[in-house]
Amino acid sequence: MKQENQQGGPQARFSLRSRLKSRGRRGEIIFITLAALAALALIGLVLLMVFELVTRSLPALQRFGAGFLTGTEWNPVTEKFGALSAIYGTLVTSLLALLIAVPVSIGAAVFLAELAPGSIRGTASFLMELLAAVPSVVYGLWAIFVLVPVVIGPAQQFLGDHLGFLPFFKGPNLGGFGILSGSVILAIMVLPLVTATARDIIRMVPDAQKEAMLALGATRWETLWKVVLPYGRSGIVGSVILGLGRALGETMAVTMVIGNSPRISVSLFSPAHTMASQIASEFSEATGGLYISALIELALVLFAITLVVNVIARLLVWKATGKFKTGGRS
Amino acid sequence: MRRILLYLAVTLILLTTVTTVAACGGGGASQNTSAPSGRVTLTGAGATFPNPFYSKLFTEYGKISNVDVNYQSIGSGGGIRAIKERTVDFGASDGIMSDKDLAEAPGRILHIPTTSGAVAVAYNLSGIQSGLKLTPDILADIYLNKITRWNDPRITAQNPGINLPARDIAVVHRSDGSGTTYIFTNYLSKVSPEWKDKVGNATSVSWPAGTGGQGNEGVAGQVKQINGAIGYVELAYATQNNMAFASIKNRSGSFVAPSIESTTAAAQGVELPADMKVMITDSANPTAYPIAGFTWVLAYQDQPDQVKGKALADVLWWSIHDGQKYAAPLFYAPLSPEAVARAEDLLRSMTYKGTTLLK
Amino acid sequence: MSRSRLRTRKVTNAVMLGLCGLSAALAVIALLAILSYTVGKGLPAIGLKFLTSLPQPVGDPGGGIGNAIVGTTVLVALACGIGIPAGLLAGIYVAEFAHPRVAVVVRFVADVLFGVPSIVTGVFVYGLVVVAMGGYSALAGGIALALIMVPIISRTAEESLKLVPNTLREAGLALGVPLWRIILSVVIPSALPGVLTGIMLGLARVAGETAPLIFTAFGSRLNYKGVDEPIAALPLQIYRYAISPYADWQRQAWGAALILIVMVLLASVAVRLLTRKRSSNLGR
Numbered sequence: 001m002k003q004e005n006q007q008g009g010p011q012a013r014f015s016l017r018s019r020l021k022s023r024g025r026r027g028e029i030i031f032i033t034l035a036a037l038a039a040l041a042l043i044g045l046v047l048l049m050v051f052e053l054v055t056r057s058l059p060a061l062q063r064f065g066a067g068f069l070t071g072t073e074w075n076p077v078t079e080k081f082g083a084l085s086a087i088y089g090t091l092v093t094s095l096l097a098l099l100i101a102v103p104v105s106i107g108a109a110v111f112l113a114e115l116a117p118g119s120i121r122g123t124a125s126f127l128m129e130l131l132a133a134v135p136s137v138v139y140g141l142w143a144i145f146v147l148v149p150v151v152i153g154p155a156q157q158f159l160g161d162h163l164g165f166l167p168f169f170k171g172p173n174l175g176g177f178g179i180l181s182g183s184v185i186l187a188i189m190v191l192p193l194v195t196a197t198a199r200d201i202i203r204m205v206p207d208a209q210k211e212a213m214l215a216l217g218a219t220r221w222e223t224l225w226k227v228v229l230p231y232g233r234s235g236i237v238g239s240v241i242l243g244l245g246r247a248l249g250e251t252m253a254v255t256m257v258i259g260n261s262p263r264i265s266v267s268l269f270s271p272a273h274t275m276a277s278q279i280a281s282e283f284s285e286a287t288g289g290l291y292i293s294a295l296i297e298l299a300l301v302l303f304a305i306t307l308v309v310n311v312i313a314r315l316l317v318w319k320a321t322g323k324f325k326t327g328g329r330s
Numbered sequence: 331m332r333r334i335l336l337y338l339a340v341t342l343i344l345l346t347t348v349t350t351v352a353a354c355g356g357g358g359a360s361q362n363t364s365a366p367s368g369r370v371t372l373t374g375a376g377a378t379f380p381n382p383f384y385s386k387l388f389t390e391y392g393k394i395s396n397v398d399v400n401y402q403s404i405g406s407g408g409g410i411r412a413i414k415e416r417t418v419d420f421g422a423s424d425g426i427m428s429d430k431d432l433a434e435a436p437g438r439i440l441h442i443p444t445t446s447g448a449v450a451v452a453y454n455l456s457g458i459q460s461g462l463k464l465t466p467d468i469l470a471d472i473y474l475n476k477i478t479r480w481n482d483p484r485i486t487a488q489n490p491g492i493n494l495p496a497r498d499i500a501v502v503h504r505s506d507g508s509g510t511t512y513i514f515t516n517y518l519s520k521v522s523p524e525w526k527d528k529v530g531n532a533t534s535v536s537w538p539a540g541t542g543g544q545g546n547e548g549v550a551g552q553v554k555q556i557n558g559a560i561g562y563v564e565l566a567y568a569t570q571n572n573m574a575f576a577s578i579k580n581r582s583g584s585f586v587a588p589s590i591e592s593t594t595a596a597a598q599g600v601e602l603p604a605d606m607k608v609m610i611t612d613s614a615n616p617t618a619y620p621i622a623g624f625t626w627v628l629a630y631q632d633q634p635d636q637v638k639g640k641a642l643a644d645v646l647w648w649s650i651h652d653g654q655k656y657a658a659p660l661f662y663a664p665l666s667p668e669a670v671a672r673a674e675d676l677l678r679s680m681t682y683k684g685t686t687l688l689k
Numbered sequence: 690m691s692r693s694r695l696r697t698r699k700v701t702n703a704v705m706l707g708l709c710g711l712s713a714a715l716a717v718i719a720l721l722a723i724l725s726y727t728v729g730k731g732l733p734a735i736g737l738k739f740l741t742s743l744p745q746p747v748g749d750p751g752g753g754i755g756n757a758i759v760g761t762t763v764l765v766a767l768a769c770g771i772g773i774p775a776g777l778l779a780g781i782y783v784a785e786f787a788h789p790r791v792a793v794v795v796r797f798v799a800d801v802l803f804g805v806p807s808i809v810t811g812v813f814v815y816g817l818v819v820v821a822m823g824g825y826s827a828l829a830g831g832i833a834l835a836l837i838m839v840p841i842i843s844r845t846a847e848e849s850l851k852l853v854p855n856t857l858r859e860a861g862l863a864l865g866v867p868l869w870r871i872i873l874s875v876v877i878p879s880a881l882p883g884v885l886t887g888i889m890l891g892l893a894r895v896a897g898e899t900a901p902l903i904f905t906a907f908g909s910r911l912n913y914k915g916v917d918e919p920i921a922a923l924p925l926q927i928y929r930y931a932i933s934p935y936a937d938w939q940r941q942a943w944g945a946a947l948i949l950i951v952m953v954l955l956a957s958v959a960v961r962l963l964t965r966k967r968s969s970n971l972g973r
Binding site (some may be wrong): 002027028030031032035036037038039041042043044045046049052053076103104105106107108110111112115116122124126127128129130131132133134135136137138139141142145146188191193195196197199200201203204205206212219220222223224232234235238239241242244245246248249250251252258275279280284299302303306307310311 | 698699701702705706708709710711712713714715716719720721722723726727774775776777778779781782783785786787791794795797798799800801802803804805806807808809810812813815816817836837840841843844845847848849851852853854867868869870872880882883886887890893894895896897898899900901923924927928931946949950953954957961
């Protein structure tokens with residue numbers, strides 16, 4: 001079914017703009033200027049942050065150069081710092097967390113937006129937003145005392161016993177502290193964010209689209225899969241990227257259960273560490289110019305990786321849809 | 331649209347009212363100025379380890395004087411940075427400031443000891459709740475990953491009455507930088523040349539083995555949940571959470587368990603210099619627990635403000651004398667008489683524009 | 690269409706919808722697990738004294754989180770006051786006015802900013818505001834929190850605005866209404882659910898953030914003194930109590946966590962109640 005491009009693209013917008021310009025309304029100009037200032041301020045602030053990060057990590061940048069990205073040793077005593085294990089941990093836990101959270105979130109969002117009867121919808125959505133309010137520390141403590149011993153530990157035992165031939169499930173079961181726990185708690189933290197935002201996107205898809213599909217005899221699922229989700233694709237991708245951002249930058253909760261060891265291993269049972277949690281753990285106590293500088297450089301690397309992952313995510317989506325524009329305005 | 335703006339305005343007004351009422355209604359009006367008639371407020375930041383103790387000290391002092399101290403535990407590193415940048419009136423640290431940091435500070439910074447604490451070596455061996463004995467070399471080799479099983483002959487030799495299982499030792503250390511790690515690695519550096527060479531002494535090191543727990547509670551959580559785990563935590567943490575901890579052989583040859591008495595004793599087996607920048611690990615005192623350390627308040631010798639400087643000197647003087655009685659109930663070790671004497675000298679050297687602040 | 694094909698489609702329909710329901714159930718179970726744990730551990734600590742007193746040392750009776758409740762309210766109000774207008778305006782700009790390339794840049798910038806660990810934001814604001822002001826302050830804390838809020842508000846607003854059909858805008862223009870009024874009176878109200886969700890998520894997130902406050906708002910044992918002084922905050926209190934060795938303080942930490950969640954819940958309810966009438970007439 002051909003998708004009606006209701007919202008127009010740059011073409012339509014520009015014709016609006018040129019229409020406005022020719023009218024020269026003062027109110028418009030003030031409003032647009034304010035809005036533009038806000039957007040510029042955002043860019044400016046981030047640039048300032050990057051500038052600060054670069055200047056403060058200069059000592060480490062000069063000392064280690066590209067070796068910082070490939071080095072695996074993090075030694076504050078001999079002042080040798082390498083970020084590879086942290087980069088690995090960050091990428092693995094974030095991606096695994098998204099792998100777990102995104103299907104569940106979108107499914108829940110679909111349920112809340114489309115399928116749930118009114119009473120359940122209100123309460124469940126509400127509860128979802130509440131989950132976003134739980135402080136990171138509480139997530140972490142709950143993870144240590146409940147998630148790890150009750151869920152992950154036994155799960156790892158089971159997986160190790162039955163599927164231990166797979167490289168993902170090898171190695172000693174350290175009571176559940178490791179990459180798997182870190183990823184699961186991250187997934188739980190990302191869930192409310194992606195669910196709530198995706199739910200709103202799905203709700204905003206015009207009824208006309210859905211009704212047309214149903215009129216043609218499609219099942220509800222087909223309507224959702226073939227029309228609703230693609231229509232809201234841009235927004236949903238936006239939600240997932242927000243979730244990714246949250247996962248990459250989360251500190252407290254992850255560090256409490258991931259085992260914090262600079263190891264690079266394919267096994268999900270292995271302890272690891274992430275860049276964000278390392279910065280948060282060590283910054284308060286760090287003394288010494290090069291040590292602090294190395295931590296700031298770690299933040300800079302995380303910044304860069306967030307940017308790269310965002311770019312890749314966008315590119316993948318554009319590739320998958322086969323066209324540059326998506327259902328909404330691109 | 332207008333209605334939304336109206337609601338926003340109403341909410342903002344409500345919020346402002348609430349906060350103003352709360353500010354006026356609650357506690358007294360404290361002034362953060364050097365007004366002689368009002369209360370004086372001091373800000374301090376730093377180590378997490380003494381936070382419960384300082385919390386008690388400053389609350390009690392606030393009742394008997396006109397000084398309110400707002401101390402927040404942001405970490406020793408944060409405290410050192412804060413005092414260097416003068417964003418606080420005093421800092422606090424579990425470790426000694428490096429020469430580089432001291433040189434970068436705009437004035438001479440004094441290390442005033444306020445209390446000391448012990449680092450307990452906790453373990454999780456089902457059925458063995460107490461009585462485990464460890465020697466320094468065994469402890470170092472466990473953390474160096476050279477001893478990997480509980481029934482290693484070297485450990486069983488020290489513990490003849492205990493049935494140690496043939497289980498892997500799961501080593502746990504701190505993942506975050508901490509004064510506790512500083513004390514622990516300082517001790518290991520003193521008793522194991524290999525440790526000193528390979529790992530060293532710092533608030534955060536590159537550990538040859540084991541997993542990292544976030545904070546005392548992270549280490550305690552892991553130790554409690556992993557059978558065969560060993561980890562180091564503050565004594566208060568181990569006792570308050572009913573963890574089993576080991577007795578360590580001190581320099582005189584006795585196996586000593588961490589306690590308030592054995593921690594105070596640690597300070598008495600070490601030569602205390604005038605500037606009190608000394609680690610009391612591996613003490614020579616026969617009754618001393620070997621893994622102990624001071625915690626210090628960091629203050630400028632020359633204070634920039636007379637009223638605040640006097641208030642600071644007074645509260646610190648009280649802390650090392652009358653305030654010490656609040657230490658033991660919270661599992662902090664009171665300062666030994668020698669340590670108090672040194673601290674007194676340091677406090678007497680505090681000045682404002684050349685004039686001594688105390689009396 | 691053959692009958693078996695219809696069957697397959699129906700079965701697929703049922704299965705997939707069932708999975709969606711299951712996902713929602715999973716999410717709710719996770720939430721309930723965490724909530725019930727927090728309630729279980731925190732409820733014993735709650736009482737009128739707890740909600741109004743100042744913090745006390747370990748073991749001393751009558752300790753409370755009164756100043757932390759006020760502190761978090763002030764900090765979140767500051768963050769909203771700075772973050773909501775800034776985020777909304779930026780989102781509006783990207784969705785309505787920006788050249789596509791500029792839009793891409795602003796969007797990336799917002800996404801990347803959202804991924805910055807909150808402690809880095811805190812350290813950044815420390816260097817910028819605290820050192821410049823010569824001390825910790827609630828204002829610095831509010832600014833740090835606003836920096837965390839802006840990307841999420843801006844991105845959700847932008848995505849929601851983009852989904853509003855152009856026909857609405859064109860109708861307004863045909864009536865001679867200036868574009869900015871159309872946006873404020875028509876487009877935003879129809880995108881309101883999404884915008885509000887973004888605001889509430891941002892508010893919930895910053896209400897529970899600890900790391901950015903450590904070096905900015907600092908924390909306090911004393912009563913509220915003004916936005917240019919250190920200020921107490923619930924997440925800070927929770928963190929410092931939770932990592933202490935003492936059962937008394939740990940219990941208070943859980944009580945404070947419960948109160949924090951309740952506060953965000955109340956704010957969410959208030960916002961939804963106040964804006965429900967408006968959105969029910971437009972869209973669905």
